[in-house]
Amino acid sequence: MAKELKLMKGNEAIAEAAIRSGCDGYFGYPITPQSEVMEYLMAEKPWEKTGMVVLQAESETSSINMVYGGAGAGKKVMTSSSSPGISLMQEGLTYLAGAELPCLVVNVVRGGPGLGTIQPSQADYFQATKGGGHGDYQLFVLAPATVQEMYDFVFLAWEVAFKYRNPVMILSDGAIGQVMEKLYVGDYVPRWTKEEIMKISPWATFGKPDYRDHNIITSLELDSAKQEIHNHKLQAKYREMEEKEVRYEAIECDDADYVFVAYGSSARIAQKALQLGREKGIKVGLLRPITLFPFPKKPIAELSKRVKGLLSVEMSAGQMVEDVRLAAEFRCPVEHFGRYGGMIPTPHEVLEALEKQIINRK
Amino acid sequence: MFNPDIIKPENLVYKKTSVLTDAILHYCPGCGHGTTHRIIAEVIEEMGIQDKAICVAPVGCSVLAYNYFNVDSQGAAHGRAPAIATAIQRLYPDHHVFTYQGDGDLAAIGTAETIHACNRGENIVIIFINNGIYGMTGGQMAPTTLLGMKTATSPYGRTVELNGYPLQITELLAELPGTYFVTRQSVHTAAAVRKTKKAIRQAFENQKNKKGTSFVEVLSNCNSGWKMPATKANEWMVENMMVKYPIGDIKVDGEIIKK
Numbered sequence: 229m230a231k232e233l234k235l236m237k238g239n240e241a242i243a244e245a246a247i248r249s250g251c252d253g254y255f256g257y258p259i260t261p262q263s264e265v266m267e268y269l270m271a272e273k274p275w276e277k278t279g280m281v282v283l284q285a286e287s288e289t290s291s292i293n294m295v296y297g298g299a300g301a302g303k304k305v306m307t308s309s310s311s312p313g314i315s316l317m318q319e320g321l322t323y324l325a326g327a328e329l330p331c332l333v334v335n336v337v338r339g340g341p342g343l344g345t346i347q348p349s350q351a352d353y354f355q356a357t358k359g360g361g362h363g364d365y366q367l368f369v370l371a372p373a374t375v376q377e378m379y380d381f382v383f384l385a386w387e388v389a390f391k392y393r394n395p396v397m398i399l400s401d402g403a404i405g406q407v408m409e410k411l412y413v414g415d416y417v418p419r420w421t422k423e424e425i426m427k428i429s430p431w432a433t434f435g436k437p438d439y440r441d442h443n444i445i446t447s448l449e450l451d452s453a454k455q456e457i458h459n460h461k462l463q464a465k466y467r468e469m470e471e472k473e474v475r476y477e478a479i480e481c482d483d484a485d486y487v488f489v490a491y492g493s494s495a496r497i498a499q500k501a502l503q504l505g506r507e508k509g510i511k512v513g514l515l516r517p518i519t520l521f522p523f524p525k526k527p528i529a530e531l532s533k534r535v536k537g538l539l540s541v542e543m544s545a546g547q548m549v550e551d552v553r554l555a556a557e558f559r560c561p562v563e564h565f566g567r568y569g570g571m572i573p574t575p576h577e578v579l580e581a582l583e584k585q586i587i588n589r590k
Numbered sequence: 591m592f593n594p595d596i597i598k599p600e601n602l603v604y605k606k607t608s609v610l611t612d613a614i615l616h617y618c619p620g621c622g623h624g625t626t627h628r629i630i631a632e633v634i635e636e637m638g639i640q641d642k643a644i645c646v647a648p649v650g651c652s653v654l655a656y657n658y659f660n661v662d663s664q665g666a667a668h669g670r671a672p673a674i675a676t677a678i679q680r681l682y683p684d685h686h687v688f689t690y691q692g693d694g695d696l697a698a699i700g701t702a703e704t705i706h707a708c709n710r711g712e713n714i715v716i717i718f719i720n721n722g723i724y725g726m727t728g729g730q731m732a733p734t735t736l737l738g739m740k741t742a743t744s745p746y747g748r749t750v751e752l753n754g755y756p757l758q759i760t761e762l763l764a765e766l767p768g769t770y771f772v773t774r775q776s777v778h779t780a781a782a783v784r785k786t787k788k789a790i791r792q793a794f795e796n797q798k799n800k801k802g803t804s805f806v807e808v809l810s811n812c813n814s815g816w817k818m819p820a821t822k823a824n825e826w827m828v829e830n831m832m833v834k835y836p837i838g839d840i841k842v843d844g845e846i847i848k849k
Contacts, residue, residue: 253680253681281677281681283680285673285706289670289673289702290673290706293667293670293674294673294677296664296670297673297674297675297676297677297678298681300664300678301644301664320667323667327665432662433644433662434662435641435642436640436643436661436662438641442611442659442660442663443662443663444662444664445663445664446647446665447665448653448654448665
């Protein structure tokens with residue numbers, strides 16, 4: 229595959245990846261700090277190049293329902309937003325999960341609660357990984373740490389979404405969305421033809437051919453016994469994801485006495501803190517979850533059997549730390565360090581927190 | 591009386607359209623939903639567009655509409671059908687995407703989706719059933735409930751002070767440049783059914799010619815919600831509903847009809 233080097237913002241990389249990955253439709257609503265996604269698409273006019281539809285909706289409520297419509301019709305469709313907009317989308321997300329529709333939703337997280345701030349945050353972890361809307365469901369959640377991963381995970385998202393018929397969320401943050409970095413982009417993947425859609429998603433509503441009954445996309449089942457069976461099916465799918473789709477990166481964990489657990493922007497800061505720690509003679513490692521659901525429980529459980537402590541570093545008041553604790557099962561101390569409300573921790577702060585909260589804990 | 595001599599293909603005068611499934615309708619006897627379903631299905635059959643028709647069903651009495659229309663269908667969240675239809679129609683521009691919505695769905699919780707889909711002139715057909723009440727949830731007040739009308743949530747009759755005015759959403763939508771055809775019909779008599787069918791045919795023809803949004807309101811009784819026998823409910827509808835919501839075309843070929 230031909231590789232081309234580019235310099236782009238994370239948000240622009242999402243848009244470029246959408247065009248190059250054969251996305252059929254993007255439906256969005258402007259919100260800082262992710263507006264560049266739709267701005268880039270509108271400037272690129274992909275409808276002239278690949279036939280991709282781009283539409284600015286009247287609200288995030290509407291854009292997520294446009295995604296529902298397109299996904300139900302077997303198309304590769306997506307939206308992007310930031311925290312307050314993603315809150316508005318929760319209704320649509322639970323319907324998408326209930327109706328088992330593949331799609332991509334990008335959340336470039338900003339500080340909250342409420343209208344909050346426009347600076348980076350990771351305080352939407354619970355919302356992304358624990359449901360967010362009503363009912364028992366899971367999104368597949370990917371956490372990019374670089375602009376390259378913003379690009380790559382769009383391709384990965386389609387693969388997973390259509391494999392499991394499940395919505396995928398890229399949980400980014402204002403820093404990854406806004407930072408400019410070099411990245412490699414690949415060849416254009418052609419959009420699926422109707423014949424391909426009929427083969428890949430025979431359940432979709434692309435118009436009823438004579439050879440089959442009409443297809444129905446819905447999350448409604450009034451018969452509770454059947455709704456329970458449907459829920460069993462969803463749960464089995466989530467367990468299969470936990471079995472097969474966990475992704476993480478382990479950095480200098482082999483000889484580590486202490487390990488940071490951090491994703492996205494925090495992982496980059498923690499990696500610098502790791503270097504500072506190693507310079508001081510502290511054997512620190514970094515476990516970076518790439519999938520937040522399914523969460524890398526097993527590698528954290530393994531680490532907890534041999535390290536002296538785990539520090540969950542997040543730009544939140546402590547959300548992922550709950551999953552780290554559950555995985556560690558009290559085999560070692562697990563602490564949380566976070567800055568929040570749009571504040572970004574420094575590597576020195578992170579290392580200091582490790583020393584204070586774990587190494588020299590009383 | 592069963593007479594096998596009469597049941598022969600050459601004697602056939604009427605046949606149920608194949609665009610309706612054999613599922614048994616759950617609607618109350620005398621309600622307008624069943625008739626409206628039938629004429630939509632007949633139009634789809636007559637135009638030969640079953641393989642291109644996609645129905646977006648609402649939340650409300652017609653939440654299960656997708657079980658009856660023998661076309662590919664999606665069930666929408668409450669009020670969101672026009673957004674869903676927007677995307678499908680843009681992704682399949684040669685298809686016939688239509689929404690089927692009640693007054694609570696379209697004129698209350700889905701107001702934004704309705705207005706903006708119509709204002710963008712999405713090339714979709716919207717069928718709007720107005721019975722002035724929330725039927726499925728047990729007869730609560732709707733945006734189109736008439737003043738003085740008693741419902742489960744306006745037990746002493748709707749008042750302006752407490753509830754505001756009935757919303758004439760159809761007249762409002764006709765003002766938007768994106769709507770090409772806006773009409774209000776009913777299905778309470780055989781003549782009215784024929785006119786409504788003609789209007790629905792016009793709507794799908796407009797869509798075929800990519801004219802923008804076609805909007806067909808169908809007044810219906812809700813005999814169980816209004817707590818009247820079906821025939822009485824139709825009389826009440828003519829005497830009361832049709833005063834506030836007069837029957838007839840409101841906008842044709844993109845031009846508002848001068849009264």
